Amino acid sequence: AQSVTQLDSQVPVFEEAPVELRCNYSSSVSVYLFWYVQYPNQGLQLLLKYLSGSTLVKGINGFEAEFNKSQTSFHLRKPSVHISDTAEYFCAVSDQTKSSYDKVIFGPGTSLSVIP
Amino acid sequence: EAGVVQSPRYKIIEKKQPVAFWCNPISGHNTLYWYLQNLGQGPELLIRYENEEAVDDSQLPKDRFSAERLKGVDSTLKIQPAELGDSAVYLCASSFTNNSPLHFGNGTRLTVT
Numbered sequence: 001a002q003s004v005t006q007l008d009s010q011v012p013v014f015e016e017a018p019v020e021l022r023c024n025y026s027s028s029v030s031v032y033l034f035w036y037v038q039y040p041n042q043g044l045q046l047l048l049k050y051l052s053g054s055t056l057v058k059g060i061n062g063f064e065a066e067f068n069k070s071q072t073s074f075h076l077r078k079p080s081v082h083i084s085d086t087a088e089y090f091c092a093v094s095d096q097t098k099s100s101y102d103k104v105i106f107g108p109g110t111s112l113s114v115i116p
Numbered sequence: 117e118a119g120v121v122q123s124p125r126y127k128i129i130e131k132k133q134p135v136a137f138w139c140n141p142i143s144g145h146n147t148l149y150w151y152l153q154n155l156g157q158g159p160e161l162l163i164r165y166e167n168e169e170a171v172d173d174s175q176l177p178k179d180r181f182s183a184e185r186l187k188g189v190d191s192t193l194k195i196q197p198a199e200l201g202d203s204a205v206y207l208c209a210s211s212f213t214n215n216s217p218l219h220f221g222n223g224t225r226l227t228v229t
């Protein structure tokens with residue numbers, strides 16, 4: 001069975017500083033990987049996804065993530081955060097044996113707080 | 117385009133009462149999902165529809181939860197009777213096909229007292 005671990009439940013960071021949100025997964029098959037963002041009292045929005053090809057994936061709002069198969073990781077990074085990046089971030093995984101959005105398993109989330 | 121619309125946004129009920137949530141997906145989206153999100157956790161899939169057919173309801177507690185998607189458009193999720201542990205956010209999402217990005221609604225926050 002798949003699982004997703006997000007090692008940091010809360011990450012405070014000063015505005016304009018870089019940030020990395022960590023994600024590790026476990027699966028017996030090859031996977032698709034996703035990062036979603038959830039602003040307060042809103043639904044989730046897709047930030048970026050890895051389906052195949054280049055292991056460095058660029059998403060919206062200046063975020064990027066790198067797929068590392070040997071370390072089973074998919075860490076999310078941004079070189080300079082803004083106040084508006086304050087939100088909950090979820091890493092998610094789906095089996096490659098099925099359609100990419102068939103059964104998406106979400107991690108517990110990391111709360112990013114940007115400090116002015 | 118209009119997004120996924122859910123109602124109500126908030127609902128407070130007493131335990132043992134019934135409750136229903138409604139979801140209107142993005143026009144043309146054939147796949148519809150209901151997720152449960154407990155406080156401080158990621159969403160967990162309850163049920164997935166392809167048009168009007170429930171193709172994955174393995175995680176739906178069928179003793180008290182039910183869902184329907186008449187005519188393959190709007191969907192309703194019902195809990196009867198509600199228990200204290202059902203307090204959570206219920207998220208609806210839709211996608212054009214089962215291989216397209218998910219679009220989430222803003223959710224319904226249920227509080228059972």
